[in-house]
Amino acid sequence: MKAHMITYGCQMNEYDTHTVQSQLVSLGADMVHSVDEADFVLINTCAIRGRPVNKVRSLLGDLRKLKTRRPIVVGMMGCLAQLQEGQDMAEEYGVDVLIGPGSLLEIGRVLENNEKFWALNFRDELHDHIPPPPPQGTLQAHLTIMRGCDHHCTYCIVPQTRGPQVSRHPDSILRELDTLLAAGVQEVTLLGQNVNAYGFDQGARMAGLPTFADLLRLVGRTGIRRVKFTTSHPMNFTEDVAMAMADTPAICEFIHLPMQSGSNRVLRRMAREYTREQYLQHIADIRKHLPNAVLSTDVIVGFPGETEEDFQQTLDLYDEVGYDQAFMFIYSARPGTPSHKHFEDLPKELKTERLGRLVELQKQWSQRRNAALVGSAQEVLLRGDAVTEGFLEGHTRGNHPVVVPKALGADAAGVYTARIEHATPHMMYGKLLDAHGQELPELPKLTPEAAAMTNPLQMA
Numbered sequence: 021m022k023a024h025m026i027t028y029g030c031q032m033n034e035y036d037t038h039t040v041q042s043q044l045v046s047l048g049a050d051m052v053h054s055v056d057e058a059d060f061v062l063i064n065t066c067a068i069r070g071r072p073v074n075k076v077r078s079l080l081g082d083l084r085k086l087k088t089r090r091p092i093v094v095g096m097m098g099c100l101a102q103l104q105e106g107q108d109m110a111e112e113y114g115v116d117v118l119i120g121p122g123s124l125l126e127i128g129r130v131l132e133n134n135e136k137f138w139a140l141n142f143r144d145e146l147h148d149h150i151p152p153p154p155p156q157g158t159l160q161a162h163l164t165i166m167r168g169c170d171h172h173c174t175y176c177i178v179p180q181t182r183g184p185q186v187s188r189h190p191d192s193i194l195r196e197l198d199t200l201l202a203a204g205v206q207e208v209t210l211l212g213q214n215v216n217a218y219g220f221d222q223g224a225r226m227a228g229l230p231t232f233a234d235l236l237r238l239v240g241r242t243g244i245r246r247v248k249f250t251t252s253h254p255m256n257f258t259e260d261v262a263m264a265m266a267d268t269p270a271i272c273e274f275i276h277l278p279m280q281s282g283s284n285r286v287l288r289r290m291a292r293e294y295t296r297e298q299y300l301q302h303i304a305d306i307r308k309h310l311p312n313a314v315l316s317t318d319v320i321v322g323f324p325g326e327t328e329e330d331f332q333q334t335l336d337l338y339d340e341v342g343y344d345q346a347f348m349f350i351y352s353a354r355p356g357t358p359s360h361k362h363f364e365d366l367p368k369e370l371k372t373e374r375l376g377r378l379v380e381l382q383k384q385w386s387q388r389r390n391a392a393l394v395g396s397a398q399e400v401l402l403r404g405d406a407v408t409e410g411f412l413e414g415h416t417r418g419n420h421p422v423v424v425p426k427a428l429g430a431d432a433a434g435v436y437t438a439r440i441e442h443a444t445p446h447m448m449y450g451k452l453l454d455a456h457g458q459e460l461p462e463l464p465k466l467t468p469e470a471a472a473m474t475n476p477l478q479m480a
């Protein structure tokens with residue numbers, strides 16, 4: 021079987037795609053790079069907002085047309101697959117295979133007899149499953165430390181798609197990390213919907229699992245170079261997490277702490293279970309232990325009932341914190357969530373206008389924060405070639421995207437030191453340094469003529 025996967029959604033979905041892909045390969049399937057080459061197309065879906073749902077719908081429409089021309093098995097997995105909305109869509113578009121986020125390991129059934137099947141249970145074996153390591157030389161990897169979510173934020177569909185929270189045993193996490201280290205991974209991102217609640221679900225408490233702060237210390241001592249984590253929910257954040265970050269050198273000084281809104285009234289309606297004041301206290305704790313912490317957040321603009329004054333409080337909170345980075349979303353009413361059922365949506369134009377103002381403010385903060393790093397030396401993980409010929413791209417420990425010209429002895433993916441020369445709100449430009457902080461000689465750039473010689477298409 022030739023299988024092709026298309027992934028929407030967050031890092032958890034990317035991680036799940038990796039798990040399913042490796043499962044398929046171990047059972048004899050070939051992974052191919054396009055729908056055209058495939059006889060099994062599997063879409064890993066997201067249901068967080070209307071837009072990813074619509075994308076899946078249009079893709080399913082295309083695949084249904086394709087099905088009339090040649091035999092092809094179509095599958096849907098991920099968050100949307102777990103919802104009635106997704107199941108209705110699957111019926112409508114003649115989807116053959118439906119797999120929820122809790123039953124990934126059942127994917128093998130598709131190779132057995134090409135039967136149509138739906139697998140939507142939350143199965144325990146997933147929690148101890150260790151996917152095969154990525155290819156040798158992979159620099160970055162994700163590692164799921166928990167699944168599901170026990171919160172009930174009124175706008176959010178995730179508790180319905182990914183079920184209740186289950187923390188993974190540290191032994192299983194560390195065993196997976198060993199396989200990543202053996203493959204050469206330099207940076208691992210620990211994943212969970214609410215990593216600060218790690219160890220607090222009932223099963224975890226019964227098994228005596230450590231707190232998230234202690235898990236960070238455990239992971240940080242394994243020899244991995246960089247550790248990041250997401251998502252850190254403010255409600256369960258403790259000062260000990262900031263302390264663990266400060267006392268464990270491998271943990272990157274980067275924290276994504278979604279505030280969602282700066283207004284207590286809106287936070288209450290969202291059922292976020294913290295106040296603006298508590299949130300700011302966490303920021304103060306982080307700054308106390310990590311004066312150079314890079315801060316990032318998520319914000320929902322235009323939650324039902326958000327007044328101009330509420331929104332102003334979000335803008336004020338932005339200015340109080342001065343985020344380096346932010347993900348800003350327009351509220352999207354998700355069927356089946358409490359806010360969809362009980363509150364009336366605000367007009368689209370109003371939401372769009374507020375988003376525009378917030379994006380502008382964030383741009384200014386990102387510019388200011390990034391500019392402050394010009395002249396500093398940063399550890400950069402360079403993934404590989406940038407779009408511009410002769411450059412490498414990657415990111416800092418603080419998750420700033422970086423571009424640097426290739427240099428002697430530093431012309432391929434790897435972890436290096438770079439001096440930041442120039443910064444825009446969304447990108448940093450640097451020069452690679454040697455171990456003594458001296459600039460490495462840049463590689464000679466190809467002249468346009470020489471570049472054309474190496475590119476036969478351009479010659480023609």
Ligand code: SAH
Nearest residue numbers: 175176213251278318319320349350351352
């Ligand atoms: N578990 C994480 C969030 C996961 S979802 C946390 O609680 O922080 C990622 C982000 O999507 C959320 O932080 C939120 O900002 C956004 N989001 C979730 N549901 C949304 C909705 N219905 N409309 C708009 N944005 C939403």
Ligand code: SF4
Nearest residue numbers: 169171173176178213
């Ligand atoms: Fe959704 Fe809230 Fe859970 Fe995050 S904590 S996944 S926003 S319900």
Ligand code: F3S
Nearest residue numbers: 029030066067068099
């Ligand atoms: Fe992630 Fe989307 Fe599910 S954001 S948890 S894939 S709904």
